[in-house]
Structure formats: C-alpha cells, structure tokens
Amino acid sequence: MINLFQHLRDESVDASLVQLLESVINASKEIAFRVRQGALAGVLGSTQDENIQGETQKNLDVISNQLLKDLLLACPHVRALASEEEDTVVAGNPQGEFIIAFDPLDGSSNIDINGQIGTIFSIYRARENIAANDEAQFRQQGSTQVCAGYVLYGPSTLLVITIGKGTHAFTLDTIQGTFLLTAKDIRIPADTKEFAINMSNQRFWNETMRRYINDLVLGESGPRGKNFNMRWNAAMVGDVHRIISRGGIFLYPSDNRNPKQPAKLRLLYEANPMALLIENAGGKAWNETQRILEIQPRELHERVAVILGSANEVDMCLNYSGS
Ligand code: AHG
Ligand code: MN
Ligand code: MN
Numbered sequence: 001m002i003n004l005f006q007h008l009r010d011e012s013v014d015a016s017l018v019q020l021l022e023s024v025i026n027a028s029k030e031i032a033f034r035v036r037q038g039a040l041a042g043v044l045g046s047t048q049d050e051n052i053q054g055e056t057q058k059n060l061d062v063i064s065n066q067l068l069k070d071l072l073l074a075c076p077h078v079r080a081l082a083s084e085e086e087d088t089v090v091a092g093n094p095q096g097e098f099i100i101a102f103d104p105l106d107g108s109s110n111i112d113i114n115g116q117i118g119t120i121f122s123i124y125r126a127r128e129n130i131a132a133n134d135e136a137q138f139r140q141q142g143s144t145q146v147c148a149g150y151v152l153y154g155p156s157t158l159l160v161i162t163i164g165k166g167t168h169a170f171t172l173d174t175i176q177g178t179f180l181l182t183a184k185d186i187r188i189p190a191d192t193k194e195f196a197i198n199m200s201n202q203r204f205w206n207e208t209m210r211r212y213i214n215d216l217v218l219g220e221s222g223p224r225g226k227n228f229n230m231r232w233n234a235a236m237v238g239d240v241h242r243i244i245s246r247g248g249i250f251l252y253p254s255d256n257r258n259p260k261q262p263a264k265l266r267l268l269y270e271a272n273p274m275a276l277l278i279e280n281a282g283g284k285a286w287n288e289t290q291r292i293l294e295i296q297p298r299e300l301h302e303r304v305a306v307i308l309g310s311a312n313e314v315d316m317c318l319n320y321s322g323s
Pocket of ligand 2: 103105106107236270
C-alpha cells in the first residue's frame with residue numbers, strides 16, 4: 001500500500017510543503033493517541049476558560065491546539081498560523097513560505113461522549129510584504145488554498161486531503177504509525193437521499209430554507225417524490241466525511257437566533273478547507289449566495305452559512321422555490 005509520503009512524492013509536492021504536512025501529521029497522530037486513551041489520558045472535561053468566540057474550551061481543544069502550535073512553530077516553513085482557539089494571528093518564521101489556519105478539535109461536544117471528532121486545516125502561500133502577524137495574511141480567498149484536509153478521530157483515524165487536484169483518504173496504521181492510501185480520487189455522487197441539518201434551529205431559518213427542508217421530510221408524498229433520510233453528527237468533520245464517503249447534503253444555514261452571529265461555522269478553518277475537499281471530489285459548497293471558495297475573507301473568525309455536498313442537491317437547495 002502507498003503511504004502518505006510516497007504519495008506526496010509521486011504528486012511532486014514541494015519539499016517545504018511536505019515538511020509542513022509532516023508537522024500537522026505528527027500533531028494529529030499525538031492527538032489520535034490521546035483520544036484513544038480518553039479518560040486515561042486526562043483529555044475529557046472542560047476548562048474554566050472561553051475562547052474569543054465565547055465558547056467554553058474543552059481540555060482537548062486546548063491540548064490539541066497546543067500540540068499543533070508547538071509543532072507548526074518549530075517548522076521553518078510556517079510564516080503564521082490562525083486557530084479557532086487563538087484570539088489573533090500567531091507569527092512563525094518571517095521567511096516561511098506558508099500560512100496555516102486550523103480548527104484543532106472539531107466537534108467538541110462529542111469529546112465526552114466518545115463520539116466523532118477531528119482536526120481541520122487549510123494551507124496558503126504566505127503573502128509577501130505583509131508582516132507575519134498581520135491578519136491580512138489570512139485575507140485570501142479559499143480558491144487559493146494550496147492544500148486542505150481533515151483528520152477524523154473515529155473508530156479508525158483517517159486523513160482526507162487535497163493538494164490541488166483530487167481528494168484522497170489515508171487510514172492510520174496504528175502499528176506502523178503511518179497513513180496508508182485507502183481511497184484515491186474520491187467522487188461524491190451528484191444525487192442523494194440523505195441530508196444533515198440541526199433541525200432544532202428550524203424556527204430561526206428563513207422561509208425558503210424551512211420550505212426546502214419541510215419538502216425533504218414530506219418524502220414520497222411531497223413535491224420531491226422520494227424519501228430522504230436524516231443524519232446529524234454535531235461534528236462537521238463527521239458529517240462531511242459521510243458525504244465524502246457516500247454523498248448527501250450538509251447544511252448549517254444562516255439563522256436569526258442571534259443578530260450578532262448570523263451563521264455558525266467559521267470561514268477560514270471550517271468552511272474553506274471543507275469546500276476545497278468537496279469541490280475536488282466533484283461536489284459543491286456554497287453559502288446562500290456564492291461559492292464558499294470565492295468569498296473574500298474580512299475577519300479571522302468570521303462565520304458563514306454552509307450548504308455543501310452532492311452537486312445536484314446543493315443546486316436544488318440554492319434554487320428552491322418548492323411547494
Ligand atoms: P467546534 O467543536 O470546533 O466548535 O465546531 C462545532 C461545529 C461543527 O463541527 C458542527 O457541525 C456544529 O458546530 C454543530 O452545531 P450544533 O451544536 O448546532 O449541532
Ligand atoms: Mn469546528
Ligand atoms: Mn474546534
């Protein structure tokens with residue numbers, strides 16, 4: 001079987017990017033090990049602190065962030081990093097060629113229930129003539145990402161990655177400690193009968209979104225004329241992985257719960273990397289009006305609506321007039 005680093009060589013990936021990825025991989029293998037140990041490694045439970053977004057930090061959020069940060073700052077190719085758990089940009093080597101944004105631990109509410117969690121990352125070329133610690137480093141459209149991926153800590157540990165072309169999956173061989181290629185050039189089916197949305201937010205959605213979801217739920221007897229199944233992992237990384245594995249549509253639409261926060265998911269380290277992985281597997285990823293990868297980022301922790309997955313179903317949702 002081909003391991004990750006053989007694959008990167010076969011794809012002629014720059015040595016500097018390979019070295020950066022090695023840091024991400026080493027941190028995520030360490031996170032995976034601690035996740036497996038669970039309570040025995042003292043990774044469950046919450047801290048007393050909140051991150052800049054007002055969310056309580058879990059112990060594993062903080063541990064994962066620290067591991068990634070330490071390894072990435074030791075890598076000479078990292079000019080700057082941005083993390084869900086860091087208020088501002090963290091400067092690395094001023095000569096580093098790349099910047100990286102990450103969600104160290106996605107699906108925090110699943111940590112204590114032994115559910116699916118993951119790490120999401122997004123890599124860009126550093127911008128010249130801009131200081132390493134300047135937020136402007138990260139004001140780059142998602143379409144310019146040189147690499148994006150996630151590591152899913154599920155029953156097995158999986159890395160799903162795209163470096164320009166194709167989306168590939170590697171499974172961690174826990175005996176050898178290497179990621180082995182287990183799915184090459186993944187293609188997401190264009191049609192689906194499965195959707196993922198947090199239905200408890202229904203009353204906060206706009207009228208079109210309510211109608212679209214309602215018509216899915218009506219199944220065979222409704223205007224769509226087919227039955228749909230619903231899944232919700234409460235971890236984007238788990239929901240996106242299901243869609244990458246067998247298709248589906250994932251939605252975290254804008255809502256009117258809190259006027260200061262019209263959407264939940266973060267552009268830089270959730271929506272953009274997932275959008276690139278989905279598009280490079282033949283799927284679509286939009287907010288309610290445009291391709292996620294074409295959004296011009298304004299702030300480090302900015303939030304966006306996300307509708308992604310099987311291409312025909314995403315189109316159906318975006319153009320919905322319905323019953
Ligand atoms: P995080 O744990 O990094 O804060 O992200 C959680 C996100 C995302 O992974 C998931 O899709 C969504 O929040 C779940 O939201 P609900 O709690 O509304 O289900
Ligand atoms: Mn997250
Ligand atoms: Mn997180």
